[in-house]
Amino acid sequence: MKELYEILFLTKSIHIDTENPFTFSSGIKSPIYCDTRRLISYPKERKMIISGFLEKINDMGIESVIGVATGGISWGAWLSDKLDVPFGYVRSSHKDYGKKQSIEGNIDFSKNILVIEDVVSTGGSLGRAINLLKESSAKSLNACSIFSYQFSESIELFHKLDVPFQSLLTLEGLLEYESDKLGHNKKEIEIWKKNPGAWRSK
Template sequence: MIIDTTFARELAADLLEINAVILRPNKPFIWACGWNSPIYCDNRLTLRQPHIRSKIAAKFSEFIIQEFSEIDVVTGTATAGIPHAAWIADKVNKPMAYVRAKPKSYGMGNQIEGGVAKGEKTVVIEDLVSTGGSAISVINALQFVGANVQALISIFNYGFDKSTKNFSMVKVPVFNLTDYTILVDVAVEKGFVTSNDLEHLANWRNNPETWPN
């Protein structure tokens, strides 16, 4: 679910302008999972843009204060969600934690760093949602220790059916600052792609595992 449609379009334009998102329907990227993709997203590039990262933190924080004011801790996903979670936690004056993909193999063997106690309410901050697998592993780790995960909030969501099904299984709502549908619309409007590319881009989102066949 998009938090604020006007903001979503503004942020989509920002991501395109700084090449945090690149659309290349006629020269696909290859993802680590082996999929051909007309889009590559690297939201870590927002970290070097103070005006963009600050507006991201401000919108996240505004939404959390409005909808989840009773949370006890802000949790980031390792690694890309960590800086955003830290800025947000500072703005909403809450403790911050982050969750690794798996427990450390040394020291205390922690998977959750910073600490989230049983019964504490938290929201999870993620920079990018594709299939939802990495975010769900974070949610599972939090739920395992008894935390109450109120929501996952992301910067960008591809909107795959698979991720929708995955999040419904863990019963955690997902909110996004912007998403693929809005970004493609803005990309056409701003001239990053043409209207002739729309069919290719829509087909990929609907069938990412087999596209472009």
């Protein structure tokens, strides 16, 4: 597992700035940002990520894969190719032209579906995708991401949605396996992790 965390640093997907924090779409300020979109440009490393996914979902009996736009689309497509199952994706917003669909692809919603996201913070975009799939009569759903910040909001959300969620990599794992690379920033990240909403809120 350590090698997967090392990939994040090798591809410069981890950014740390305690003085000029990053702002998530939820409005939360953070001293650390995981940009998994960089991973798609590294063939060897992205194959390792896909192999990690395959190990994690090995016993789930996945019959279709849905990617969450935009970050989860490429990963979902690669994963569905390895599993040899149908692929589709959920748009980030409802389109106002053509067939005006939010879900693209020819998916049988009675099948066991895996929903893929790249990064999960509060879980908003993934939660929205899951709700859209449920509205389309999806019965059996599992969700997975490359990286999760493990916010309590996301844990509570997936519990409320009654959808099993797991992440290949987590902030807790990053702090454990790569503490040497985080250096003096580790302590500040740990403080932030305890209460992200209150960190630098003033």
